[in-house]
Amino acid sequence: QGPFYDLIGAAMPSILVETSFITHEKEGAMLATSEYREYIARGIFEGIRDYIMKTATLKEDSGRKVVAR
Numbered sequence: 023q024g025p026f027y028d029l030i031g032a033a034m035p036s037i038l039v040e041t042s043f044i045t046h047e048k049e050g051a052m053l054a055t056s057e058y059r060e061y062i063a064r065g066i067f068e069g070i071r072d073y074i075m076k077t078a079t080l081k082e083d084s085g086r087k088v089v090a091r
Contacts, residue, residue, distance in 0.1 A: 039066055 029036045041062045042049040052058040 037070075041066075 026038050028038055042053050044050045044053055
């Protein structure tokens with residue numbers, strides 16, 4: 023839905039991720055924990071990885087592979 027000011031001028035496909043509000047009492051407290059930040063990071067990673075795995079196409083002769091670890 024955009025355009026988003028933060029993404030204007032990006033020379034590649036881009037996303038804007040808003041995970042929590044630091045000024046919200048409960049969300050701010052959760053953001054202070056490494057466990058919650060890891061949970062958020064893992065969700066972002068898995069979403070991007072899943073998108074790439076579903077949409078990536080490479081030419082046969084490129085020699086490159088998409089690898090999920």
